[in-house]
Every structure is written in C-alpha cells, then in structure tokens.
Amino acid sequence: MELSRSEQKRRIKQLEKFVHELVQQPPGVIRDLPCDTEVRDLLLEAVALKGGARKRQLKYITKLLRSTPVEPLYDFMSRRRGSKLREDRAFHELEYMRDTLLSEAVEQYRLHREQQVQWEEHWDSQAIRDIEAQLPGIDTRALARLGYQFALTRNRRHSREVFRLLRAAHEQLQFKKG
Structure with missing residues (x-):
C-alpha cells in the first residue's frame, strides 16, 4: 500500500512525539538506546536545550530517524514503559x-x-x-x-x-x- 501524504504526515507526527518522549528520558537511559551514536548524542544535547532550539533539534532527530528502522527503539521503550507504545x-x-x-x-x-x-x-x-x-x-x-x-x-x-x-x-x- 502506498501511503497518502496525509498518512505520511501523521506517521511523521507520531515519530516526532516518540522523539519527544525519548528526550524526556534520563541521560542514562538515552545512552543505552539501541541507535547510532549520532542520534544518541543529538538526544543528549536536546535534553539541555530550551524553546525553539529544542524544537528544531527534535525535528532534526525525527528527520534522521525517518530513514532508519525505529523498531529497536520502539522495542526498547516498550520494555521500559510497557506495551502501550x-x-x-x-x-x-x-x-x-x-x-x-x-x-x-x-x-x-x-x-x-x-x-x-x-x-x-x-x-x-x-x-x-x-x-x-x-x-x-x-x-x-x-x-x-x-x-x-x-x-x-x-x-x-x-x-x-x-x-x-x-x-x-x-x-x-x-x-x-x-
């Protein structure tokens, strides 16, 4: 099934919420995330940012994650937060x-x-x-x-x-x- 533009936007928005949730985790948890070091470092940087800079950082991280499989991250957070995700x-x-x-x-x-x-x-x-x-x-x-x-x-x-x-x-x- 080819995704419509609206569905693509919804999925990106969902991924953006997930990235926001990742940034709210303690630094020790972020260091344990099963992702490449670039994304991990960007998430750690985003923890210290405020306002517009943080939003831009989150959008950039979301953009990077769109081109990589996020299943390991979802699995990690599911184990950490239960199966709700x-x-x-x-x-x-x-x-x-x-x-x-x-x-x-x-x-x-x-x-x-x-x-x-x-x-x-x-x-x-x-x-x-x-x-x-x-x-x-x-x-x-x-x-x-x-x-x-x-x-x-x-x-x-x-x-x-x-x-x-x-x-x-x-x-x-x-x-x-x-």
Missing part, C-alpha cells in the same frame, strides 16, 4: 487499513454508478489483498461485504465492524507469534 502503533496501523479499504469501496461504488454497471458485494479489492498479506487468515469475504455495505449506506456501524475484524485478526496473529 506498541499497542498505539498497531491501533494506528489498523485504522489506516480500515480507512484505505473504505476509501477504495466508496471509490468503486462511485465508478460503478457512473458507468451504470452493477456492483457486486464480493468485489475485487487491492486494499483487501494488502490487508490479507499483513493479516493472514482474515475473513476477506466479510471485509468485502462490509466495505460494500459502507459504500452504499455510509453507516459508521460497518466501519466499526471492519475495525473489529482487523483487530481480531491482528490479535490472533499476535497470539500465534507469542
């Missing part, structure tokens, strides 16, 4: 999957209406294929049906049901892993 990240990923699916369903509905062609409840969807790749074993027929129902009615109940399916599949996958 990982849960929040997973929640946002599931929201993104739901929104992508529903947007595609609405677009398909619009295209079929314009072409005056009957649209089937079990339609072919790239978003559903992408979701299935990330969450194997998810009920793709139910996702297609709910996306179809949402596109026809715009009823939020269908949106919530899509999210419930995604979350259940995610939890099942986590249970199998651990």
Whole structure:
C-alpha cells in the first residue's frame, strides 16, 4: 500500500512525539538506546536545550530517524514503559487499513454508478489483498461485504465492524507469534 501524504504526515507526527518522549528520558537511559551514536548524542544535547532550539533539534532527530528502522527503539521503550507504545502503533496501523479499504469501496461504488454497471458485494479489492498479506487468515469475504455495505449506506456501524475484524485478526496473529 502506498501511503497518502496525509498518512505520511501523521506517521511523521507520531515519530516526532516518540522523539519527544525519548528526550524526556534520563541521560542514562538515552545512552543505552539501541541507535547510532549520532542520534544518541543529538538526544543528549536536546535534553539541555530550551524553546525553539529544542524544537528544531527534535525535528532534526525525527528527520534522521525517518530513514532508519525505529523498531529497536520502539522495542526498547516498550520494555521500559510497557506495551502501550506498541499497542498505539498497531491501533494506528489498523485504522489506516480500515480507512484505505473504505476509501477504495466508496471509490468503486462511485465508478460503478457512473458507468451504470452493477456492483457486486464480493468485489475485487487491492486494499483487501494488502490487508490479507499483513493479516493472514482474515475473513476477506466479510471485509468485502462490509466495505460494500459502507459504500452504499455510509453507516459508521460497518466501519466499526471492519475495525473489529482487523483487530481480531491482528490479535490472533499476535497470539500465534507469542
């Protein structure tokens, strides 16, 4: 799935919040972070900064982290702070999957209406294929049906049901892993 500009901005904002949280850690914890020395030194410098200088430093650190894998940092902070951080990240990923699916369903509905062609409840969807790749074993027929129902009615109940399916599949996958 290619990320929209809005989604990219949301993810950058989320990473920026994470960097802000890293800077609030004691210096001993920052020294133990599993990242390269440049980022670690910049985080230690940011602790002493105030106001605009600190904001600029945090933005710069965020920019550096965008091009590197941050999973080790998330894992480190999860162990330190519990699993809340990982849960929040997973929640946002599931929201993104739901929104992508529903947007595609609405677009398909619009295209079929314009072409005056009957649209089937079990339609072919790239978003559903992408979701299935990330969450194997998810009920793709139910996702297609709910996306179809949402596109026809715009009823939020269908949106919530899509999210419930995604979350259940995610939890099942986590249970199998651990």
